[in-house]
Amino acid sequence: MLDYKALSSLHAVLKFQSFDKAAEYLHLTQSAVSQNIKRLEQECGRPLLIRARPVVATPLGEQLLAHFNKVTMLEEGLQEAIQGQQATQPINIAVNNDVLATWFTDVVCQFSASDKTKLHIKAADQAKTRALLQTGEVVACVSQIGTPVAGGDSIFLGNMYYELVATPSFIEEHLKGDLSATAVLKSPSLIYDEYDEL
Known part of the structure; x- marks a missing residue:
């Protein structure tokens, strides 16, 4: 024990x-x-x-x-079940930056409207959130890997589609009008961390 x-x-x-x-x-x-x-x-x-x-x-x-x-x-x-007390331990979840920046705030708002449990959100790349679940640092995650961890379950939430946008001046200065994948990959970009491969 x-x-x-x-x-x-x-x-x-x-x-x-x-x-x-x-x-x-x-x-x-x-x-x-x-x-x-x-x-x-x-x-x-x-x-x-x-x-x-x-x-x-x-x-x-x-x-x-x-x-x-x-x-x-x-x-x-x-x-909580025995005494009807509210849980004080926050639920640790891992979510990637793209999800946090788009639809996840709506999920948190809906959750907080029906449940007062605190959420502790760890931001990580979508390829790394599952590792946090495997080590037990979080109890749930949004991941690009659909295979469930041992003792867990996996639910398909949908697909995220990315749209490449740039100002006309950026296209002119860095792409010279060339919108090919090769030209785009050579242009200046922002990456969230060392795991971001998008």
């Missing part, structure tokens, strides 16, 4: 990026938080944190954190 008090210390240290702030949040001493994590590392036989700035979870630490997040969400759902 996992030590959930120790897991809550691991979660708090990674959340607040500080042993002191984690201790304050958990109403423990900094030493107790450190000992909890050390005990958990001894039980697992491997380090769970890379104690640097910023504090980073090891791959095993990420797995344990994902498990802790799922258990916390399940317990809050159960408490």
